[in-house]
Amino acid sequence: MVKLIVSDMDGTLLNEKMTISQANADAIREAERQGIPFMVATGRGFTEAKPLLDEAGLSCPIITLNGAEVYSEKGNILKTAGITKDTARKILTTIRKHNLYCEITTGKGIFSDNKAKRIESVASLLFETNPDTTYKMAVVLAAARLEIMNINYIDDYDELIEDETIDILKIIAFSQDGSKTLGPVSAELDEIGDLAITSSFENNIEINHVDAQKGIAVSEMAKRMDIDLADVMTFGDNLNDLSMLKITGFSFAMENGAQETKNVAKYLTSANNENGVAEGILLALNNRLEEKTEISIR
DSSP: OOOEEEEOIIIIIBOTTSSBOHHHHHHHHHHHHTTOOEEEEOSSOHHHHHHHHHHTTOOOOEEEGGGTEEEOTTSOEEEEOOBOHHHHHHHHHHHHHTTOEEEEEETTEEEESOHHHHHHHHHHHHHHHOTTSOHHHHHHHHHHHHHTSOEEEOSOHHHHHHOTTSOEEEEEEEOTTTHHHHHHHHHHHHTTOSEEEEOSSTTEEEEEETTOOHHHHHHHHHHHTTOOGGGEEEEEOSGGGHHHHTTOSEEEEETTSOHHHHHHOSEEEOOGGGTHHHHHHHHHHTTOGGGSOBOOOO
16 A cells, blocks of 8 residues: 655656646645655755745655755755765866766755856756757756756855865766766766765766665655555656665656666656656556556566
8 A cells, every 4th residue: 555655856757848747746636635645756956856846836855866865845954965075076076087067966055167058958858858849949948947946156166065064965967978978987986985876867977975865765754754665656767766666665667767767666657748657646546556567577
């Protein structure tokens, strides 16, 4: 029996326009009406995730930055798992060596040193995930979406890392070459140790402390709520979702998801652009999960 629902955002709960569809929002509200709580587990920072939930009229606990921070429904921090300053310096040195654009998420928000590159990275995601949208339109949509998010632009990341009043929570690096460039970079970063290196899209790698993983955060939240992991439903589409899909009783991979998620999830649902989260939730609410064929591709 499903007692808790947890969903990733990008490529899962969010559609091609980076919004939560009415169908998904309605299904979540119906689950909550029936006494099943909902929460988000995302690679986004709080200031990126919260406005999108507010826009859809949803209020819930939020696991952010792949588990580096966990917030209550009221916005209070329940957990923090950051990257040490020394490790952050090593990560930044490696990223710079490969001439990659990156962003740093901290306890005081998200920081970028290049607004044009940030818009470009979001536009590329929109363009790749929505073939009907021209790249020019994707740039316009990206700029518009970023306007509602609280992003800090600075000239020098070194000053940020040296500031002892600021905690480093996640560093994300981008490359339009995807795994061709990011694969070797990931391997190099992995040698630093005590890091969890995942991805939410083909054009990025997300670097967290090893304790900042969605699976760990979901497990801790379920325990806090006295809910067995066997009774938790999770939705995800990419590598940073694997840790929570592996441990929960009702795990759903999105049709548009990476093959790795389909290899570990118990069920497959429709794509994010086809309200796949709502589909899975409604199956549970109508006691029809047994009708859903479990994935048999492991």
